[in-house]
Amino acid sequence: MIRFENVTKRYADGTTAVDDLSFEVGEGELVTLVGPSGCGKTTTMKMVNRLIEPTGGRIFLDGDDISGIDPVQLRRRIGYVIQQVGLFPHKTVLDNTATVPHLLGVKRAKARERAAELLDLVGLDPATFGDRYPEQLSGGQRQRVGVARALAADPPVLLMDEPFGAVDPVVREHLQNEFLRLQQAVRKTVLFVTHDIEEAVRLGDRIAVYGHGRIEQFDTPSTVLGAPATEYVADFVGADRGLKRLSVTPIEEGDLEQPPVVHLDDPLPADLDARWAVVLDGENNLHGWLSAEHARVGIGTVREHARRMEAWLPVGASLKQAFSTMLQHDAGWIAVIDEKSEGRFLGVLTPARLHEALRRSTAADARDIPREDVELETVASVTGA
Numbered sequence: 001m002i003r004f005e006n007v008t009k010r011y012a013d014g015t016t017a018v019d020d021l022s023f024e025v026g027e028g029e030l031v032t033l034v035g036p037s038g039c040g041k042t043t044t045m046k047m048v049n050r051l052i053e054p055t056g057g058r059i060f061l062d063g064d065d066i067s068g069i070d071p072v073q074l075r076r077r078i079g080y081v082i083q084q085v086g087l088f089p090h091k092t093v094l095d096n097t098a099t100v101p102h103l104l105g106v107k108r109a110k111a112r113e114r115a116a117e118l119l120d121l122v123g124l125d126p127a128t129f130g131d132r133y134p135e136q137l138s139g140g141q142r143q144r145v146g147v148a149r150a151l152a153a154d155p156p157v158l159l160m161d162e163p164f165g166a167v168d169p170v171v172r173e174h175l176q177n178e179f180l181r182l183q184q185a186v187r188k189t190v191l192f193v194t195h196d197i198e199e200a201v202r203l204g205d206r207i208a209v210y211g212h213g214r215i216e217q218f219d220t221p222s223t224v225l226g227a228p229a230t231e232y233v234a235d236f237v238g239a240d241r242g243l244k245r246l247s248v249t250p251i252e253e254g255d256l257e258q259p260p261v262v263h264l265d266d267p268l269p270a271d272l273d274a275r276w277a278v279v280l281d282g283e284n285n286l287h288g289w290l291s292a293e294h295a296r297v298g299i300g301t302v303r304e305h306a307r308r309m310e311a312w313l314p315v316g317a318s319l320k321q322a323f324s325t326m327l328q329h330d331a332g333w334i335a336v337i338d339e340k341s342e343g344r345f346l347g348v349l350t351p352a353r354l355h356e357a358l359r360r361s362t363a364a365d366a367r368d369i370p371r372e373d374v375e376l377e378t379v380a381s382v383t384g385a
């Protein structure tokens with residue numbers, strides 16, 4: 001969708017901002033460009049909508065060499081969101097959002113209707129915010145209007161330059177989550193510039209880690225965190241990259257342990273050969289759990305002694321969510337279900353299995369093989385047991 005072919009940008013004073021860059025962003029893919037200040041991220045982005053012209057190489061949009069496309073026409077195909085959103089101060093939120101479609105010839109009423117839909121999509125109630133002026137909004141709300149405005153003309157491509165850079169960390173995380181949800185729905189091809197590695201790994205399908213004017217590594221977040229290509233990348237992603245990896249590594253079925261399972265209407269298993277069992281209902285959906293202590297009572301059915309299970313997650317949730325759920329419920333394990341088949345119970349994740357999943361996924365990325373094919377060396381327990 002966007003392809004850079006040996007692109008170089010040398011400014012008039014001799015600064016080489018971008019040096020022989022080649023990479024591709026697929027249709028519907030979100031690529032984050034991350035790196036320290038001055039490494040050429042913004043220059044890269046502005047060459048896509050021809051705010052800056054390269055001094056060498058070519059850039060293609062959907063197979064067309066952009067140097068042959070009129071910049072005004074080109075920019076109609078590309079939404080652009082920047083940190084200082086640049087909303088028109090004298091126009092209402094609704095009119096700000098409707099500006100571009102209106103300029104493109106969409107009738108005013110229709111453009112405003114579409115603008116209201118988009119405001120809703122970015123989490124701003126048009127009835128509450130539509131008639132406000134930009135100065136009557138918080139920083140985070142202004143950023144949302146910026147995103148809505150960039151989407152208004154429904155461009156296939158979005159360029160986002162530190163769009164959430166000017167808001168505090170809590171609002172920022174909120175905006176990132178909302179943006180991910182939005183991207184699931186609209187599936188734009190996105191180039192997203194940030195200097196924040198956390199943001200880059202959270203949002204990117206792939207991330208390009210920039211050194212000076214060059215890409216040091218271009219890969220999925222989990223590979224960049226698990227197997228940094230160079231010392232530079234390892235330094236940039238940080239010593240706590242193992243922790244960061246938790247948030248980009250999903251729980252897979254193969255990570256789960258299969259504990260004993262009982263059903264609600266079973267008689268109490270007085271001889272339960274484990275500390276607890278998972279309790280399922282008639283449809284094999286998760287109900288809760290039963291402790292061996294309660295099972296030993298031996299009279300009645302499981303239903304009377306089962307406890308509700310609060311600590312559960314759908315398969316595909318991140319290992320970080322799993323860890324956080326364990327801590328929140330002070331639970332030694334969490335149940336994992338398949339949301340797609342109405343909550344069918346799949347197995348449980350224990351701290352040991354979580355650690356194993358993380359090691360397995362790191363090794364899989366480093367060796368470029370599926371996670372289930374990794375044979376882990378087991379570490380002998382401290383007690384030798």
Ligand SMILES: Nc1ncnc2c1ncn2[C@@H]1O[C@H](COP(=O)(O)OP(=O)(O)OP(=O)(O)O)[C@@H](O)[C@H]1O
Nearest residue numbers: 011013015017036037038039040041042043044195
């Ligand atoms: N108009 C210009 N003339 C000369 N040098 C420039 C010009 N614009 C940018 N540069 C230089 O090109 C390099 C790359 O700049 P660029 O703005 O692309 O970096 P960046 O990675 O986006 O940085 P930041 O995160 O600070 O925005 C820097 O060394 C910068 O000083």
